[in-house]
Amino acid sequence: MSQWLAQVIERAGNVDDWLASARSKALAELKEKEWPGRRTEAWRYTSLHKVADLNLATTSEATTAEAPQVEGLNSIDLVFVDGRLTSDMTNLVLPDGVTIASLDTKNDAAENLFGQVKPQHHLFGLVNDVLAQHGVVIDIAPNANVEQPIRIVNFASDGVESHQRSLVRVGEGAKAVIIEHGAGNGHSLNTAFAEYDIADKAALEHYRLALHEGEAIHVGGSHFRLHNESKLNSTLVGYGSQLTRLDVDIEHAGEHAFAKFNNIYLLAPKEHFDLHSTIEHAQPNGTTEENARGIIGDKAKAVFNGRIHIHRHAQKTLAELNNRNLLLTRGAQINTKPELEIYADDVQCAHGATVAEIDEEALYYMLTRGIDKQQALVMLNFGFVQELLFQMPNRALANWLQPILKQRFERMMEQQ
Amino acid sequence: MLSIKDLHARVEETTILKGLDLDIKPGEVHAIMGPNGAGKSTLGYVLSGREGYEVESGSVSLEGKDLLDMEVEERAQAGLFLAFQYPVEIPGVSNMEFMKESVNAMREARGEDALSSAEFLKKAKEACKQVELPLDFLKRGVNEGFSGGEKKRNEIMQMIMLEPKLAILDESDSGLDVDALQVVAKGVNSQRDGKRSFIVVTHYQRLLDYIEPDYVHILSNGKIVKSGGPELAKEVEKSGYAWLKEGEVA
Numbered sequence: 001m002s003q004w005l006a007q008v009i010e011r012a013g014n015v016d017d018w019l020a021s022a023r024s025k026a027l028a029e030l031k032e033k034e035w036p037g038r039r040t041e042a043w044r045y046t047s048l049h050k051v052a053d054l055n056l057a058t059t060s061e062a063t064t065a066e067a068p069q070v071e072g073l074n075s076i077d078l079v080f081v082d083g084r085l086t087s088d089m090t091n092l093v094l095p096d097g098v099t100i101a102s103l104d105t106k107n108d109a110a111e112n113l114f115g116q117v118k119p120q121h122h123l124f125g126l127v128n129d130v131l132a133q134h135g136v137v138i139d140i141a142p143n144a145n146v147e148q149p150i151r152i153v154n155f156a157s158d159g160v161e162s163h164q165r166s167l168v169r170v171g172e173g174a175k176a177v178i179i180e181h182g183a184g185n186g187h188s189l190n191t192a193f194a195e196y197d198i199a200d201k202a203a204l205e206h207y208r209l210a211l212h213e214g215e216a217i218h219v220g221g222s223h224f225r226l227h228n229e230s231k232l233n234s235t236l237v238g239y240g241s242q243l244t245r246l247d248v249d250i251e252h253a254g255e256h257a258f259a260k261f262n263n264i265y266l267l268a269p270k271e272h273f274d275l276h277s278t279i280e281h282a283q284p285n286g287t288t289e290e291n292a293r294g295i296i297g298d299k300a301k302a303v304f305n306g307r308i309h310i311h312r313h314a315q316k317t318l319a320e321l322n323n324r325n326l327l328l329t330r331g332a333q334i335n336t337k338p339e340l341e342i343y344a345d346d347v348q349c350a351h352g353a354t355v356a357e358i359d360e361e362a363l364y365y366m367l368t369r370g371i372d373k374q375q376a377l378v379m380l381n382f383g384f385v386q387e388l389l390f391q392m393p394n395r396a397l398a399n400w401l402q403p404i405l406k407q408r409f410e411r412m413m414e415q416q
Numbered sequence: 417m418l419s420i421k422d423l424h425a426r427v428e429e430t431t432i433l434k435g436l437d438l439d440i441k442p443g444e445v446h447a448i449m450g451p452n453g454a455g456k457s458t459l460g461y462v463l464s465g466r467e468g469y470e471v472e473s474g475s476v477s478l479e480g481k482d483l484l485d486m487e488v489e490e491r492a493q494a495g496l497f498l499a500f501q502y503p504v505e506i507p508g509v510s511n512m513e514f515m516k517e518s519v520n521a522m523r524e525a526r527g528e529d530a531l532s533s534a535e536f537l538k539k540a541k542e543a544c545k546q547v548e549l550p551l552d553f554l555k556r557g558v559n560e561g562f563s564g565g566e567k568k569r570n571e572i573m574q575m576i577m578l579e580p581k582l583a584i585l586d587e588s589d590s591g592l593d594v595d596a597l598q599v600v601a602k603g604v605n606s607q608r609d610g611k612r613s614f615i616v617v618t619h620y621q622r623l624l625d626y627i628e629p630d631y632v633h634i635l636s637n638g639k640i641v642k643s644g645g646p647e648l649a650k651e652v653e654k655s656g657y658a659w660l661k662e663g664e665v666a
């Protein structure tokens with residue numbers, strides 16, 4: 001047992017609110033958990049020794065913060081600092097069909113979501129269950145077509161441990177755009193977990209930006225349940241930081257659901273990034289397209305675990321997962337592992353993991369246009385992840401991210 | 417402008433160009449025709465400096481400078497442009513950033529200041545209009561998902577923006593519908609200013625109705641086997657290459 005986890009369990013005993021019954025169940029599970037070591041499959045390539053004895057402040061001095069301005073995004077911003085909601089909820093002007101509540105007060109939607117979508121096996125998910133006292137509950141009414149993006153911003157300050165939770169219900173036939181935007185470069189441990197229930201014929205456009213850097217330790221998850229004929233289009237963009245670990249679970253709980261999931265990770269030297277994605281096809285006729293692309297700098301390490309589980313009943317499933325990695329130096333590391341479990345016989349499933357190489361023909365073409373070789377390589381290498389940026393439906397967000405990621409990449413190339 | 421003397425070149429183990437001579441003066445348009453596999457595209461690749469295309473002997477100079485001594489990008493910066501027979505798709509790089517980088521690389525080589533974003537955009541819009549490509553093509557990945565004809569028009573757009581001294585157009589007419597053919601021809605003609613020279617590689621006389629060449633050459637089996645005026649293209653159109661002597665056939 002780690003000292004930190006023992007302390008979490010102790011602190012959890014002091015949390016007493018309307019979610020008490022769900023929390024105590026999670027606490028019981030947590031007490032049964034073993035501290036992950038090398039032989040724990042889910043943590044095989046990511047060591048938690050930096051967390052094991054962590055002892056950061058559990059309350060924060062910080063009060064407010066400005067959400068990063070994204071030109072043209074025009075989002076409804078819910079800003080959390082160290083897990084605490086700092087936006088004034090009473091002043092929010094919300095589009096028709098949108099209800100936003102704080103997790104602090106009893107709420108029907110929250111009751112049906114909390115801990116219901118997120119699988120119980122995630123250790124830090126359970127930690128979040130027992131400790132996250134603040135969060136948001138977003139409820140999109142059936143058939144509401146909400147074009148204005150709702151952005152949940154999570155800042156993590158130096159020296160603080162914090163936990164935040166988001167619960168989202170997209171009603172039948174409704175449409176919504178949700179952005180989870182995390183940042184912070186001080187020494188923190190911050191967890192942010194989100195659960196999404198996407199009802200029949202509903203559509204969710206989702207983004208998760210995990211832009212933590214430096215000494216930050218960020219552990220989080222986005223978990224989705226898709227019902228009949230619903231659609232999910234999700235893009236995850238992550239840096240590495242000292243340790244960034246994300247779990248994404250997409251469950252096809254209804255038939256004819258469609259999920260597109262793109263992820264981009266860009267690791268500066270020495271960063272560590274670990275993404276575990278699990279696609280559960282529990283019902284027939286579902287489609288999943290997942291594309292993960294990473295560029296890994298010197299002495300940085302990326303872990304990608306892509307699991308696709310097609311249940312026996314899930315005939316006519318179409319699932320594709322592709323992971324490509326560009327290693328900038330010999331010191332860069334990738335552990336990529338496909339995990340296919342297919343129990344239905346009439347499915348189409350493809351899974352590929354490769355180390356990317358420079359396209360010589362494209363390079364030649366660029367040189368014939370007078371672009372010098374160094375610059376052409378920068379453009380081609382960055383183009384490898386930029387291709388997924390081009391696919392983001394929200395152009396304002398893509399246009400904001402593009403120069404930020406490009407600059408990060410150019411610095412990575414210089415540090416080689 | 418361009419002087420090629422007794423050029424021999426090979427790809428891997430096969431010698432493709434076998435003693436090619438060509439002399440092009442400023443402002444001239446030279447058409448090159450010839451059977452499939454004759455070495456027309458190879459000539460373009462060798463001149464542009466493509467890796468894997470090795471010059472065995474001979475010389476090439478552009479405006480008196482030794483072309484073969486330069487890197488691919490230096491040749492481009494010196495004013496050589498190649499419109500590809502099969503333009504390359506680069507999905508993750510937008511046409512816009514590609515062209516901006518390219519235009520500014522050329523300007524830098526000429527000792528000119530880089531264009532501002534606004535100046536570049538203005539120029540790019542004009543070029544798009546000239547080849548009748550919609551503006552949103554600039555935002556798409558380079559040639560990504562473009563139709564065959566759109567790719568060819570994109571090559572011409574690049575030529576217009578890069579203002580080369582010598583442009584080699586490798587089958588810029590193949591796969592074009594009648595209207596697109598005119599668009600491409602107009603684009604090329606707009607760049608004829610008495611100084612800029614062109615090599616137009618084509619299989620069809622049709623293009624040469626629109627872009628009138630000063631000379632027509634027949635390239636066969638790695639050599640120019642016959643040269644003449646525009647009437648030579650008409651002859652090819654009528655009787656094909658059956659008249660080529662044994663050994664001259666590709």
Ligand SMILES: Nc1ncnc2c1ncn2[C@@H]1O[C@H](COP(=O)(O)OP(=O)(O)OP(=O)(O)O)[C@@H](O)[C@H]1O
Pocket residue numbers: 427428429430432450451452453454455456457458459501
């Ligand atoms: N990598 C290679 N290795 C060996 N031979 C090659 C290679 N690339 C091209 N060749 C050969 O070189 C010859 C000339 O090809 P090239 O593409 O220059 O012909 P072309 O005149 O442009 O023909 P087309 O009219 O069909 O475009 C062909 O016989 C071709 O097969």
Ligand SMILES: [Mg+2]
Pocket residue numbers: 456457458501586
């Ligand atoms: Mg050819």
